[in-house]
Amino acid sequence: MNIKLPFTKNALPPVTRKRISNTGILLIITVTLFFTLYIASTILFKSSNFAKYSVFFNLLNNKAHILLLALGLTVVLITGSIDISVGSVTGLVSMVIATMLTQKGFDAIWTIPVSLAIGIAFGVVQGFLVAYMEIQPFIVTLSGLFFARGMISVINPVSVPITDKTFMSWSGAKVYIPFLFNERKNGTLDIAYLTPAAIVAILVLILLIIAMKKTKFGRALYAVGGNPQSALLMGVNVRRTKFQAHVLCGLLAGIGGFLFTLFAPSGNPGNGVGYEIDAISSSVIGGVMLSGGVGLPVGTLFGVLINSLIERVVPLLGITEASWPRIITSAFLFVFIVLQSIFIGAGNKKGVSAILMQKIKARISAFPKRFKRIFQRKKTYPDK
Amino acid sequence: MKKLLRLISFVCIFALLVMAGACAEKPSETTVPVGTTTSKSVETTPNAGDELIVVGFAQCKADESDWRMANTKSMQETLSEANGYKLILADSNNDAAKQVADVQGFIDQEVDYIVIAAVNMDGWDTVLTNAKNAGIPVILMDRTINASADLYTCWVGSDFKAEGVKATDWISTRFTADQEVNIVNLQGQLGASAQIGRTEALEDAVAANSNWTLLAQQTGEWSTDTAKEIMASWIQRHGDKINVVYAENDNMADGAIQALEEAGMKVGGDDGVAIISFDANRAYLQMTLEGKINCNVECNPLHGPKVAQIIQTIEGGGSPAKVEVVEEAAFYYDTITQEIVDARAY
């Protein structure tokens, strides 16, 4: 190995130029934005108790089902595909559960396998069409959306209540968190809690983080999203991976539907309308790129939390026109998306945003170096 | 690891600056609508000593229809700061789960009262139990829910079946017992309590009158356009046989009238196809006056005063009645006057 290679300056590989990957940057932005927004809300709306533990935990309790859908979307988006059927699948699952429990008299425990089965069924069919028939995922899952939405009405066009005792006890269950409590105005204790749904969501999140980072399947997802042709040549079964991603997304949508039903226990034709959009926007805010290959499940968690927080903040702005809350919510979304696009430069190496981004990246990368320099200077100072 | 921490802290600071910029712009954007409606409160300063009563209002979809907007506005105007209230409006955009989350948010924020116009009849037990435990009275508005009665304080709204009965009563005055009455029903969103009540009244009346026939019944989903499409297909199928159109809201009546007129059929009046509509918004009262709608049954959206009254009752230590029905009238093409139309605010 002692071949000496000619070495010129410009041939030096820029190993250290880009310390932080886009994924990392996006994650940092999202996390920072979330905490900034949270702290700002705490200060601005003092009377609304944002500093309470329960408010914080309810951000997750309220959106456990969306988190699952968003995680599913994170998985398919990372492979460069998309699934817009998840919202309707959620609605379908809730309707099936309600019908099973109330009209068919099934035992509550059966709702779990049935929810999962519905999700997996959608995942399998859509995954097959996307991966093995090579049909555009948008169209396939749009059909899935239509199908599920229509099936809800076929099963039952009106609202079905859930009265099953077991199921309602799951729905109402709370896992209190010790030591985290505040006192209410009337003197009662408001102890922070997690719902079983939130716990399931967190467990799924943890499993998914491990799967994405530490299993062959997880890495194959990124490889397929990064460059499917290369992945194929590197021995990744691209079709199978895409298929699996869709099945996983379907499964997560099934679980999400179940958690949704725990949260709002009823079957209603309007359940889950537009959740696909919520899930996609959560993923994107959390740093997933629609072009594939970039994103982390943790980012998605923060994406969901940001959306959840915005929902809490908007009513407090004191808007009296009926239409404004939604405009404001969209404005928040707009700010996030534009900020992100500015930061990332949208993969384009030109333009104002990219220059800004390069500068920021350079700053960030230079930071440790500069710090080291200061440190070294301090060290050498006494000598002089 | 240390490096990463340093990086994060740097980005935090940067993002804070960016957000500060964004926040600084935000209020100017939002104060415009706020300013216009709160200007009153500046003139008539509220009783300085009293603290405002905080009311959390979970509206199903604040700008869904003209009726819903009037409903929202009524709440906002009655529960204004000038009157000693602070209203927090959460618009759930017809998403049941978001509405539950909104109500949970009110509980966390410890509002004094919660008013709910429910998206969904079912699935309220858990969150209402939370409200009860936190000691916050819940007032249901407009839409009923399936939940144990001890979970909420009272319900304010319309009696939809009674509305339907007013309409069927008018039909029986128009037609004699030997006349053939062929009715088509443009239903509202299936499962909505308004749809259920109004359809029920019609079906009861059809069953009770042997000369009445329900030719067709389909949901027009409260929409003009859909109703127009459906009505057109009915006209193709049934033609001139139809002599009563029972539209479960104004918008659908509008669609039906257009479809009929485009097919060259006479609408309303004494000899045209009888049109029955619900809600009685201003535009449709005008149409009633013009004779296009024969009977328009009011569905009163102005729940604000009633809600305020209930809150005052509770504040005073009393307990309100479990069901508070708002007053509603019916308007007929032959008796309505321009004054009635002009007096309508929505």
Add this chain to the structure above:
Amino acid sequence: MNKINRGTEFPGTTHKSIPRKIFGHKLAIPLLVLMAVVVQNIITTPNFFDISITNGLLSGYIPNILDEAAELIIITLGMTLVIAVSGGVDLSVGPTMAIAASFCGLLLNGSEYRTDVFQNPYILAIFIGLLGGALCGAFNGIMVSYLKIQPMIATLILFTAGRSIAKQITHGQTIYIMNPVYKWLGVQIPGVPVRTTIIVSMVFVLLVVLLIKLTSLGLFVQSVGINNSAARLVGLNSRVVKFMVFVICGVLAGAAGLVGSSSVGSVNSGELGMSIEMDAILAVALGGNSLSGGKFSIAGSVIGAYTIQAITTTLYAMNVRADQLNVFKAVIIVVIIVASSEIFKERIKKLFIRLKQLLPKIRSTLGNIAQKMLRRRGVQ
């Protein structure tokens, strides 16, 4: 025009048999489906082709389908261009319709919620309405071309906020325009026996086709859609092209909004163009266009849109409830898309080949069996 040679890997393989030429064409499948729907209708409704004049208007099933498809057609035209240039979709066309109609209604009615007097000239109102559509398109265009946000995410913003903005434009109320002239655009111009919607949609198809034929817009859109950086280097300003396409899409959506509101005589932003974006995307895909951008065919999209409307109308006529319609729609669409996918065609071809190969074998085995049986009989 006469020597269209579609993507062949190797020169010399361009000679195809006539049936293959017909079935190999991009538009074959959507056309076939459209025909199937029509045939189905002829069987179930004998008066399908009947056209009569009622109240001075052509009526019947076919005029109905053409009428109801009008908005979708106009939207689909814009969507086709957006998909071609960006490889993304415009989710905000429905809200854009509402916003455009709101501008128009505001100008016509002024502060009145219901009047039959135009406060401003009708033409001006239409112009302002289209301008409103263009404005929405421009907003999306800026996001996509200058801020480089993926179209689906960029248009998500107007998708969620658009209807509320429209509500604000009309002071938060539904506007009723009672002047019969207003209905000219969406129902009928007095004396013309054809519904204006049909004419308007045809006019817009013609306009867009002319735009593509007479200018080089089509070439530019495809170039940018296929390879952005190559397009830049040959002197195309891809940003401007993208921006322009989004504006065009906005204007078209605005026009659809005006037609839609005119046909019901009111501006109700909660209803106009509800979930039309999904139908439009489907129409584009059904027409054989790739959703990842590049080459496009307007004819395909128009056929796709009519197919969707024909399916909808047929299902309505078969008494399928509006809310259950989606199940059938989904199944039909999946079948169409699968049938027109390359892989499926290949598999079918392979299956045929295998069958052909198997045929002699089956014949011989059958023959063997027959011989054996004969022999046995002979032995017996």
Add this chain to the structure above:
Amino acid sequence: MNMINQNSPSPALNMIGIGKSFPGVRALHNVDFNLRSGEIHALMGENGAGKSTLIKVLTGVYAMDEGTVLIDNAPVVIKSPKDAHKQGISTVYQEVNLCPNLSVAENLFLGREPRSLGLIDWRKMNMQSADLLRELNISASPTAQLDSCSIAIQQMIAIARAVNTKCRFLILDEPTSSLDSDEVKRIFALMRQLKETGVGIIFITHFLEQVYEVCDRITVLRNGERVGEYDICNLSRLELVTKMMGKEIETLSELRSEKEKVKPEDEIPFVEANGLSSGPSKVAPFDLKMYKGEIVGFAGLLGSGRSELVRSIYGADKAVRGQLLIKGKSTRINNPLNAMKHSMAYLPEDRKEDGILSELSVRENIIIALQAKRGLLRRISRAEAEKYADEYIKLLSIKTANIETPIKSLSGGNQQKVILARWLLTNPEFMILDEPTRGIDVGTKTEIQKLILTLASEGKSIAFISSEMDEMIRTCSRMVVMRDRQKVGELGEENLDHSTIIRTIAGGEKSNE
């Protein structure tokens, strides 16, 4: 034909009588090929000779119609890339086939990550990667994201990955075509190192010099058939080219003589740059004058800023400083369209990424630049477009089924000609040709070189960039030398020889200090 030394070890990989047909085309016919362990074997041939088909048959991408593959004299069946992998056959392609969004270590180990307790052990993976990279002298950090590495490093990582799968036979399909000579040397060092360990390497390249520098044997294909197999020492360059072309090509002197005629005539330069710069990260301020009828070469290593320099003139990268004069008039060029309006043309370096509009037809690809120049409203009519297309297809002898064929189904050389046609159609006075001959067979290369000379003689001013020094020396009348994103010198015709250029590129005396 066979001139193989009979004493050499028996081949480890043997392909006998390979045949492969596509509808209408016989791509391979009765081709024999063999590869020994520990040799570097060049597979040569023009575009369309059947090199890539042979490789694809060997790697299981295509199923062969006839023939057998033997490994260690035992027949093997290779039906999929996976089978090939199992047999120890790995491939590295011209375009880096790695995942840009993953880290270097992951790209090395994707699919066979070291695991503990069933989960990927990242520490171990990074450490093993570091070892591997060190062993192969690749200076990259295992944790860096791949797209932050230079193309050369990426290519080396691709090789490292291939090697690390315990491969016995390594196929390198034009791995050097986007690298500069320095980087190529490093790849060669890597190849020699692998050769020592007994790996058999099939090396495909268009660069003759590289073949003679590193290979042991050559197999030449032409028109889907094997012309022959030769030891490198027994085959001169001229012979090799003759075998590949199937005919004698014009000698260099002929080209040279044409070039002599070309001399700058005008006093006012067509393009004059004073302190032009497109930002410090792209190219430092430079001065430049280019005259009518002159071919100016831009030499330098890849990444030295030679492409960036011409891009800044063309407006592909916006100039942020300095002054640009066109025909003596000060001009601002903000985008390519401005440049085109000033009669400039730019044939980009990366044909696939920046050049072709893959799905569009040859006709559309030819007229697009002229159309863009004319603008949106003045459309080139169909008839006019067809006329142009036919004209240029004939003029440049572009091999295409017809003018409506999508450009993506043409061979690389013909694609390049279409792009040349695109620019010639705009009738430019100043043409920038960035690597017009890359990835193109020898025949077309010569054609293009001749075309360049002809264009110059017609009075066009040409900026020419090529990685092949010979090509530049042959055609250029002057050469600008770039280093470290700076213009470091200009060489007149009298100085145009290898050693001077290389010395200038390397930095002359300074490097001796």
